[in-house]
Amino acid sequence: MDFKDTPEQAAFRAEVRQWLTANARPKQSGAGRPSQAERYDDAKRWYKKVADAGFACLDWPKEYGGAGLSQIHKVIWSQEVANYAEPDGYFVIGIGNCGPAIMHFASEQQKQHLLPRMASAEDVWCQMFSEPSAGSDVAGLRTSAVKQGDKWVVNGQKIWTSGAQHSDYGVILCRTDTEVSKYRGMTMFYIDMRQPGVDVKPIKQMDGDAHFNEVFFNDAEIPDSQRLGEIGGGWGAALLVLMNERLAISGVQPDGFPELLQLVKTLQIDGEPVSDNPSVREHLADWYCQHAGIKASTNRMLTAVAKGGMPGAEAALGKLVGAVMNQDIANYALQLLGESGPVMNPDFAPQQAHFQKTALFSPGIRLAGGTDEVMRNIIAEQVLGMPQEPRADKGMAFKDIPSGNQSA
Amino acid sequence: MNFDFSDDQKTIQDQARLVLSRECPPDRARQALEHARAYDETLWKQVAELGWPAIAIDEEFGGLGMGYLELCVIAQELGRAVAPLPFTASVYLATEAVKLCASDTQKAEWLPQLASGDAIACVALPETRSINHGAINTVTASDAILNGTAQAVLHGHAADFAIVAARDDAGRMAFYKADLNNSAIQRQVQPTIDPSQAMATLQFTDAPSEPLGNGEGFSHCYQQLLDRAAVLLSFEQIGGCEAVIDMAKTYTEGRYAFGRQVASFQAIKHKLADMFVAKELAKSNAYYGAWAMTDGERELPLAAATARVSAINAYYLCSKENIQAHGGMGFTWEFDCHLYYRRAQLLSSVIGSAPVWKNRLTEQLLTA
Numbered sequence: 001m002d003f004k005d006t007p008e009q010a011a012f013r014a015e016v017r018q019w020l021t022a023n024a025r026p027k028q029s030g031a032g033r034p035s036q037a038e039r040y041d042d043a044k045r046w047y048k049k050v051a052d053a054g055f056a057c058l059d060w061p062k063e064y065g066g067a068g069l070s071q072i073h074k075v076i077w078s079q080e081v082a083n084y085a086e087p088d089g090y091f092v093i094g095i096g097n098c099g100p101a102i103m104h105f106a107s108e109q110q111k112q113h114l115l116p117r118m119a120s121a122e123d124v125w126c127q128m129f130s131e132p133s134a135g136s137d138v139a140g141l142r143t144s145a146v147k148q149g150d151k152w153v154v155n156g157q158k159i160w161t162s163g164a165q166h167s168d169y170g171v172i173l174c175r176t177d178t179e180v181s182k183y184r185g186m187t188m189f190y191i192d193m194r195q196p197g198v199d200v201k202p203i204k205q206m207d208g209d210a211h212f213n214e215v216f217f218n219d220a221e222i223p224d225s226q227r228l229g230e231i232g233g234g235w236g237a238a239l240l241v242l243m244n245e246r247l248a249i250s251g252v253q254p255d256g257f258p259e260l261l262q263l264v265k266t267l268q269i270d271g272e273p274v275s276d277n278p279s280v281r282e283h284l285a286d287w288y289c290q291h292a293g294i295k296a297s298t299n300r301m302l303t304a305v306a307k308g309g310m311p312g313a314e315a316a317l318g319k320l321v322g323a324v325m326n327q328d329i330a331n332y333a334l335q336l337l338g339e340s341g342p343v344m345n346p347d348f349a350p351q352q353a354h355f356q357k358t359a360l361f362s363p364g365i366r367l368a369g370g371t372d373e374v375m376r377n378i379i380a381e382q383v384l385g386m387p388q389e390p391r392a393d394k395g396m397a398f399k400d401i402p403s404g405n406q407s408a
Numbered sequence: 409m410n411f412d413f414s415d416d417q418k419t420i421q422d423q424a425r426l427v428l429s430r431e432c433p434p435d436r437a438r439q440a441l442e443h444a445r446a447y448d449e450t451l452w453k454q455v456a457e458l459g460w461p462a463i464a465i466d467e468e469f470g471g472l473g474m475g476y477l478e479l480c481v482i483a484q485e486l487g488r489a490v491a492p493l494p495f496t497a498s499v500y501l502a503t504e505a506v507k508l509c510a511s512d513t514q515k516a517e518w519l520p521q522l523a524s525g526d527a528i529a530c531v532a533l534p535e536t537r538s539i540n541h542g543a544i545n546t547v548t549a550s551d552a553i554l555n556g557t558a559q560a561v562l563h564g565h566a567a568d569f570a571i572v573a574a575r576d577d578a579g580r581m582a583f584y585k586a587d588l589n590n591s592a593i594q595r596q597v598q599p600t601i602d603p604s605q606a607m608a609t610l611q612f613t614d615a616p617s618e619p620l621g622n623g624e625g626f627s628h629c630y631q632q633l634l635d636r637a638a639v640l641l642s643f644e645q646i647g648g649c650e651a652v653i654d655m656a657k658t659y660t661e662g663r664y665a666f667g668r669q670v671a672s673f674q675a676i677k678h679k680l681a682d683m684f685v686a687k688e689l690a691k692s693n694a695y696y697g698a699w700a701m702t703d704g705e706r707e708l709p710l711a712a713a714t715a716r717v718s719a720i721n722a723y724y725l726c727s728k729e730n731i732q733a734h735g736g737m738g739f740t741w742e743f744d745c746h747l748y749y750r751r752a753q754l755l756s757s758v759i760g761s762a763p764v765w766k767n768r769l770t771e772q773l774l775t776a
Contacts, residue, residue, distance in 0.1 A: 001477060001699050003409050072409065261773060275774050278767075285766035288773060289718040293689025296696045299411040306409075317685045373674075379684055380677035384657055387672040 003299075005076070012073055016080045019053055024084035036209070040166050043090035044121050050088075051120030057095060064103065065116030071305050093162050093245075094118060094125030098171045100244040101188065105228035105237060114169070114190075126167040126193070128158040128215060129238060133404035136374050138173075139182050139235060140393075140403050143217060145174035145189065150224045152176075152189065154197070154217040160368070164200045164213035167193045171241070173234050178399040185398050186234030189222045197221065207360035245369065253365070255322040256329035257291035259354050260284070263333055266350070274336060283332060290325055294318045313382035320375040327362035330355045411695060413477060421481035427458065428489040434651075434744040440492035440604035441747075446566040446597070447528075447606070448492045455491075456525025461499050465507070470520030476636070476701045480643045480694070487647025490747045492604035494528050496758065497563035500640045501633065502529030505571045509583050509620040509629045518569075518585070530567035532558035532610060533759070534581055534630070547612055549574040549584055552619055554612040562758050564588075564608030565597045572610075572617065573630070581626045584617035592616070602750035635712035637759045639697035642719035645755055646694055649687040649722050652730035652748045656680060659734050676733060683726045690718035710776070713769035720762045723752040 005013055034042065050056050051065065058073045060066020067073070081088045095118060102114055117123040134141040143156025154174060164170065170193050177185035191198065197220030202210035229237040264284060267274040274280050294317075301315060333355035334341035346352040366372055380386045393401045413421070432451055440448060455461070464479045465471020479499075486495055503522045506515060506529075521527035535544035547556035554574055564570065570593075572584045586593065592615035598607040657680060660671035670676055697715035700707040727749040731738035738745040756762060 001411060001413060001695070002703060003411070003699070005409075075409070265774065275770075281770040282763075282766055284773060285713075285717055285769040286721070288769060289693060289714055289721070290689060292696065292714050293693050293718060296411070296692035297688060299409065300692055300695065303409065303411045314688065317688055321685060321689065373678070376678040376681035377674070379681040384653070384680055384684060386657060386677050386680060387661065387669050389672055389674060389677075390668060 043087040047121030057119040065119030098125040123168040126170045128172040154220040158215040188228040188234040188237040256326040323365045330358035424485040432489040437490040437604040462523035470523040483643035484647040487644030494563035497530040501531040532572040534573040547574040554615040582623040583620040586617040602754035638712040638716035642694040642715040645719035645723040649726040656733040686722040690722035710772040720756040727752040
């Protein structure tokens, strides 16, 4: 048991540090929050720079725009880049989710064309699984793809698609057969997001921002060559993507603890440090245990992956605990701030109104990538091996399954 | 980075698990409850022969010269088996106190007895609390002559000698070793919430003793002792968590209600998921504590407090919800659920309870 780098890892870390010192922007407090479009352009510039230096997608093969290294090299990179103010996780969904799908199912020619451009963010990718009538029950999706000759015609609607408004391509899961049971009738494709018949509409969230989108498909055509995997094999392909997603987001999802600790260290009530308050101390201790536990669990998982294991469903626990904690901490911080808690002016509210913004944004994190309840089901069924809930749609042909809001 | 136990350590763990599943089914702890024995002497002899008390003692003092990681995996299995043994008192506390504070001569005399299991020792910790207007540990040392009372001494009745925290005439705290087979010391068993881990009151009347080492540096030595014990105990607690999660799963899978397995209801699955999450976070924190104990002394105070608080929280949650998942049967004497619930309560109190360790954790965070 140790946290030491091997000599080879240490040399790689030194190389990364040297490059970051020369090329990355340091963290500085008080920087204003740029607009979403500015952040997007900024992230594209950063990814290109990283790719040109050979540090993009470190665990991908070189011929696909990677560096031919391992997960551990990626961890070292993440640890080092975290000391800087660069948007290194901005395109994590495209690269972390769509990347493996293309790597696994696309033709050699497609891989050589698409993956290096994905790695350098010259092309941005989104993932389209969820639908208005298929949320927690993703396999209930109804967007149809009908085969006509050597192409597929897509009609329907996706929702909660992160970054669709900036994307060049998307991986999409469609219903291709409604006569069989729901898990069997799906097929995965990739689609050009700029083509006719694809219409992206950003969704204004409760916090006023718009990360997510609705995507409408009206007779959008996809060549059969852009099919990923077998016809009817979409669910298996989707599970592969979701498994990679867990690894991609594990350890990068904020839980709010470092910000809370910083607040507690500086805040005073009646001239007394709030850190002397026993109730505050108790909260701090309990949250730190969760914060440290997630971090250590991620290290255990990475050790298992480095030894050749697959990222397990255990990763669901980091998402579950971190997302709930992030919301609760934001709420607690607002309580500590008292009457000034509601003020969102970033010049006044601590840490550029981090807690106020988080209070409004964090409910979404508890839903994205699976709700708390879905995470608990995954843990109970896939980790502990408990029996599934009996399903009312079991054995039914998809076309006979009722779905969505049925109230008049 | 390699944040896992080695294959050798896992083999030791597997063997310990096998031995304990054969020699120490949970019914063994129930027998300890029913017959009010100080400890299970037969089982103690068996584990002593296997060398478990000797694991983290140097070879020059009669030990096996292995490390804390090996002791951690043994602790996890003892916890899983709710073993009715004086391991916490004799191995995690007394042996470590001797290793930390005693002189080489003292170590050469005492550690071989502890390593072989021929001697069992207990520790009377310093306590700041007063209950019913009486301090829990009032022992004083005047020229190493001990007077006063130490209450709630874990395995005080089974022990051959005690390491006693006592204050001298100058008000200085130090550890003293006192032979308990001495008429100057009266022992009385205290019934506890977990009779398989008995406690005793030790009353000293002009009892002879000798200070550990030169009697100096108590504060540092004591904190280190607590930190090590916190990590080791957290592994026992995690073993207990894993046992009750298995129990709850097995029972609810085998039981049917409303025409289906109880384990297929989301209300039960989500309960089990929450138990698993609490256990898993505590386990990862315990791993970090184990690493800090062997390789990261500077990190140990924070790591140990984190492991301890998480393990207390997790074991309480898992052991109480296991009773709930068993329904009425979980409340019976016959089922094993209460053995773990009792142990969770007891382990959460020895070496300082959650509020004490949360405060210690916060102190480390704020001064870091």
